[in-house]
Amino acid sequence: MTFEATNAQTSGLGFTGQSVKRVEDDRFLVGEGRFVADINPEGVLHAAFVRSPYPHARVTRIDVSTARRMPGVVRVFTGSEINELTNRVPPLASIKGVYSPLYTIMSDDVVRHVGDPVAVVIAESRPLAEDAVEQVVVDYDPLEPVPDVDRAVEPSAAQIWPKADGNVLADTTDTFGDINDAFTKAEVVVTERFDSHRLTNQPMETKGILAEVDPATRHLTLHSTTQAPNVLRWIAAGITVNQGPGRSLRQFAVNKKRRKAFVGAAREFLKDQREELRKQDPAAMKTQRKAENAMGTLMRMGLGLLAADDFPTVKTADIGGGFGCKGAVTREELTVVAVAKTMGRSVQWIEDRVENLTNGGQAREERFTLSLALDRDGTFHGLRCDAVIDHGAYPGFPFGAAITSLMWKVYMPGPYDFKAFHLETRIVATNKGTVVPYRGPWAHETWVRERLIDIAAEKIGMTPGDLRRKNMIGDDKLPMSMITGPDLDATMSAKKTLERALELIDMDQLDRDKADAKQRGHRIGLGLATYHEAAPGPPNFGDSLQPGNAMLLFEDGRATVEEDGRIVMYTAQSPHGQSHQTTYAQVVADEFGVAMDDVDIVWGDTDRTPFSVIGTGGSRGAPMGAGVMRSTAREVRRQVVSVAADMLEANPDDIEISDGTIHVAGVPARGVSYADVAAKAKSEKGITSGPVFEHVDRYTGTGNGGWSVATHVAVVDIDLETGFVTIPRYLVVEDCGRIINPAIVDGQVRGGVAQGIGAVFYEKMNYDESANLASTTYMDYLIPTAMEIPAIEVDHMETITGGDGDSRGTGEGGMIGAPPALGNAVSDALGVQVTELYLPPHRILELAGVLG
Amino acid sequence: MTHTSEELAAMIVSVSMTVNGNATTLDVDPRCSLADTLRDSLGLTGTHLGCEHGVCGACTVLVGGEPARSCLMLTAQADGCEIVTIEGLSDGDTRSPIQEAMYQAMSFQCAFCSPGFIMSTVALLAENPNPTEREIREELSGNLCRCTGYQSIVAGVETAVEILSSQNILSSQNKERSGQ
Structure with missing residues (x-):
């Protein structure tokens, strides 16, 4: 979403380092924030989930016939109906020694925790959907629950994932230095056991998604509370690939545009990341081969993505906190995407607090x-x-x-x-x-x-x-x-x-x-x-975690000056309470020598903002996010100064910018504005639309x-x-x-x-x-x-x-x-x-x- | 239990109330909460739903000048009542003194909880224009914030006390309460 920085503080003193009042508060404090639950397009349908009351059970029968006849109910999908429309969720990253089970986006045979979704009702309102949820009859055959790690590792415990080693999904050992020598040499060894309990993130806004379908093109726009819009975009696209690899491959082969785009992107990726890719540990993939048909799923999804011409757009509205849990993509969100795509209707799901406490992270x-x-x-x-x-x-x-x-x-x-x-x-x-x-x-x-x-x-x-x-x-x-x-x-x-x-x-x-x-x-x-x-x-640091990880840790950004002289910045971050809009405007306004309200910060729109695997998370907003704002802004300022220097018949080194006026040092009265420079550059460069000045950069730290x-x-x-x-x-x-x-x-x-x-x-x-x-x-x-x-x-x-x-x-x-x-x-x-x-x-x- | 559409129609109740100074009459499902009516029927999405079981306080509005959980109150119960929501405090984009105080104190982060805290503060300062820090914390303990650790919100209330006491206290209170 885009918002103008409206802070009226004067420029020139430098905003960075000051407790500048928050730009975001202009809308929040008067009740004009726009959270995902606030977006209600005409005719949107609402989802409510049927969930397991058992921690571990086999689903023996599911009867949705009464629910289907309830007032306002448009459709009811059982878990197996949803799973037929979707692929299983594969692990995004393979980690050496970790078995990560593939899983379906709804549970159709076995439920594995209280709250596990087994069916979804789509109705004209949330209350009507919830009424119908009450009428779905599910028979369960309870299995022995595995309540804690002590029970889980006993040989007689029920096994939750059949291909795992008992219930142990990973058993890793890492040693640095001569550990035996250190312990032999030491005069004292202190040993203690520590136990921690289960917590939950609990942002005040629960998760939510509105999968909006364009009735003409059937293009999906996912309005979401996600901390990582691109992760949601790609998994949403991949999970709903509904054709076999052979068919995808044929489509890809005859689609010249897709082929060209892919080859170009792949070449660029390989050029940038050759070294990082080489570092990837093949042993990590090997652990995953155990997963039932992991490679098959990845092929199906990967080739389906190659063949597809249209990918969902992900947009984030204001987000009410996350603390990590909104970086995760949940099965419920993916279900809503699949339902909207299948029905060709817009569908919304706003997690309620009980759901969030039960399985929101x-x-x-x-x-x-x-x-x-x-x-x-x-x-x-x-x-x-x-x-x-x-x-x-x-x-x-x-x-x-x-x-x-x-x-x-x-x-x-x-x-x-x-x-x-x-x-x-x-x-x-x-x-x-x-x-x-x-x-x-x-x-x-x-x-x-x-x-x-x-x-x-x-x-x-x-x-x-x-x-x-x-x-x-x-x-x-x-x-x-x-x-x-x-x-x-x-x-x-x-x-x-x-x-x-x-x-x-x-x-x-x-x-x-x-x-x-x-x-x-x-x-x-x-x-x-x-x-x-x-x-x-x-x-x-990234490679210390696992070789090749550094390729996830860049941050892209884009700075532009529009023809009216406005400065528009594009970030890959997805802020949810961290005040990026304020801090980025501070940094950028200082770079350009303008007021904060001359700067727009654009985030959370995969059609317009740069790609990032992480989005907002990992304490990266200031170092990486603001870092790339500063570096791109600096380059665009250089471009602006170069044109302004010609206009002022001066050397670029002698140019200063104060209060939005670009002038020769010491002569602010004879200056030009950003709009003046943009107009000049526009006519000189023959630009008909889009930004007049622009720079895209990748930032990797200092x-x-x-x-x-x-x-x-x-x-x-x-x-x-x-x-x-x-x-x-x-x-x-x-x-x-x-x-x-x-x-x-x-x-x-x-x-x-x-x-x-x-x-x-x-x-x-x-x-x-x-x-x-x-x-x-x-x-x-x-x-x-x-x-x-x-x-x-x-x-x-x-x-x-x-x-x-x-x-x-x-x-x-x-x-x-x-x-x-x-x-x-x-x-x-x-x-x-x-x-x-x-x-x-x-x-x-x-x-x-x-x-x- | 399923109902025919005739049965459902028979269950609709008519509710008249004043919301942010505007008289409104609505036909609502008797089980509909005041929060849902404000948000869905009246488009007043500034009131937020955080827990829908009366603990987090994000949905707090003023009903007859008193703070109320709009998630627990049925719309039908608001018949004849005067309701003020977050949208009713400011004059267009001009912040009310309490909103201005929260701005100056940089009270919030994600601000999802902010409408509830602001409405609770309006009620607190109407009743007790000069609360101690302890009283502020006690009164605001009916509202949950997960971002701030509350210190900046308490500072916001203290700033509001300063702003309000430097103005004509009585008139500004009345303005807040009536939502004009």
Whole structure:
């Protein structure tokens, strides 16, 4: 969608670095935001799903005859009818050692979690569709549920995916350095097991899709809440390829235009990505060959895409948060696409909250046994981890649990100087909801490492601050590489944030507060946690995850000047609360020397905006997204200045731009406007339509850094009578490089911390011992309110190595740092070592010894 | 249970209410929620549905000056009532003092929750023009935000208190309440 930047602040002072008010708020605050549920074309039909009440069962009969006769019902599709129209969902990326089952977009034979869709009703309104859902009769033959990873790995457990190795979908081992030497040499080994519980992302707007069909051309436009429009576009096109490979191949062969386009695109791709493709590990594909007919499905989809002349357009409206779950494409969304395409009618589905809680994306149910090898003086040698991920039933598309284990492999040693690291991970299927990325999907590597460091500090009699300080990589060692591969430069300033945080804590005051608290029947404790994240990271970060990955990590952008002098920027990002429209207008207005309201930012329209696999995610909006805005704008400015210099009979080097006037330095009165220059260039170049100036660029980052770091400090106050925990102080010292808009960065940090507080004290997906879901409303899944989230102090440091573009991502860190800082604070307060993530009041009282 | 179209027609009820100062009479399905009527029949999509079970507060509107969950209230129950939605606060594109305060404080991120928070704030400040931070947090605890950690929203309410108290407090409150 396109919006004008209407901020009326004057240009010239520079917008970058200021808390410029949000452009988005002009529409939001007066109720004029436009979310997907707000788009209701005439005659649109509504979908409602029939879902399994069982966690694991065979579908023996499905009777939709009564439902079909209900008022307002236009059509009812059973799962098998939908599956006949569609292909199975293949894994987007093959990850070595990970078996990723192909699955149908609706369940027609076996249901694998509560909420698994088995039929869909299409009706004139949502209430009428829901009425008819009640009338669909489904007979189930219950199968033994697999409620957790313990049961899943027992030989007698039911097997959820027949071609997997039991329920283990992946069993990977990675070793860096001489791990045996590190553990033999060390004087002390500290080992602990950590358990985390299942969470869910819970954006305030649920997911939704409107598949709009052009009645004349039957072209599909998908209005969606997606964080990654191109992923939705291509999977929607591929999933609905409804012909065999032979037929597709023949069509492709006779379609000259398609052939030409494909050969051109393929040649370009191969030219750009030759090296990355060569790095791809054939072993990763081999793991996938087990999947039933994976190659056949891919052939059918791939050749179908080659033969097709028309692909869906994906448009994003305003999006009400995502936190990762809207980067996933769900089976329901694909069902709606298939239905709209088949019926030739526009169909809308807005997920309701119960659906969103049931299967809108879950995360973080993990288990770790972590060992730290160190000397009595605190010197770290090695880190060893055995981890298990509860995968749920279906793999997330395009990224599920497997991406988490890849990231642990690289991140887990953190900002510390370890000589060796060893990780074993098992990904285990259970009859639960789909795991998707959730804000810092790898976050628990920080939780367990930072928790274990505190345990080790106690064991050897050091303070947590001193033990961290002793081992953290600082300027004296930089630049260097992590033991797991990625290069570190001065942007990995974790140690500076730790030092600064320690300065900002008054330990003597804390001791007095602790003593006072005891008098009141309370306990006070302080916890520290430090992490680093690749945001976007150095050039070798992607390949450290898996060779060849770097080819996903570019960011394309386009800058134009229109004939009326307006500056129009096209981004591949799909913002959903991160204020891109404001921050990009700040950066671009500064480049062009204009006011922010002279700039339009265009996003979320696959017909107009650049391609990206990721869209918005992975803390890339500032470094990559704004980076390519700046680099393309700079080139277009150069073009404009070149024409203006001719008009002003001056040397381009002498040209300045201020307040939108292009003039010779020191002579602003004799200047020309962007419109003047555009008019001149238009006639000179003989342009009849489209932009007068234009530049398209691919951005890959700035230099060898790209690290975003922070140290979190939590102080908790525990009431031993109620077990209730308050947070009298929460401090984040962070370094994300050059800040474009401090208020927006503060908001990202605080919002992440709030989700971390929720994760530790309030939120839990409750599956019972039979894998039935007991938390399907906000009465059961507790999102913290303004009463539970304290004021959060944010202290900024700005280490810059990559020039004026060195802004690094900051969206995920709050959620990474908060769980360990809080766990460490509770442990300090109670004098016990906490090893689970979830600390509700009754658990606090147990840990305190108040409850037996 | 299925119904004939005659049976369904017999169930339609007529509701008269004032929405943002405009008198409206509508025929609605008795089970229709006020939120659905505002959004679908009146096109007032500024009111958002976050949970549809009365917890998140995104759908908060004023009914007779009091905050109400429009997802839990039936349209039929609003017969004879005066309703104000987010669209009723501003004068065209000119933000009301509370909206302006939220703008200045950069209160929101995705802003899906914003209509509910703003309507709750209108009700709070009408009743208590000078709340403490604790009172603000307590009053707003009926609204969920997943993006901000609430600090910027609390700051927005505090800014609103400043703006409103620097104006003629009584007249601006009345304006907010009546939605003019």
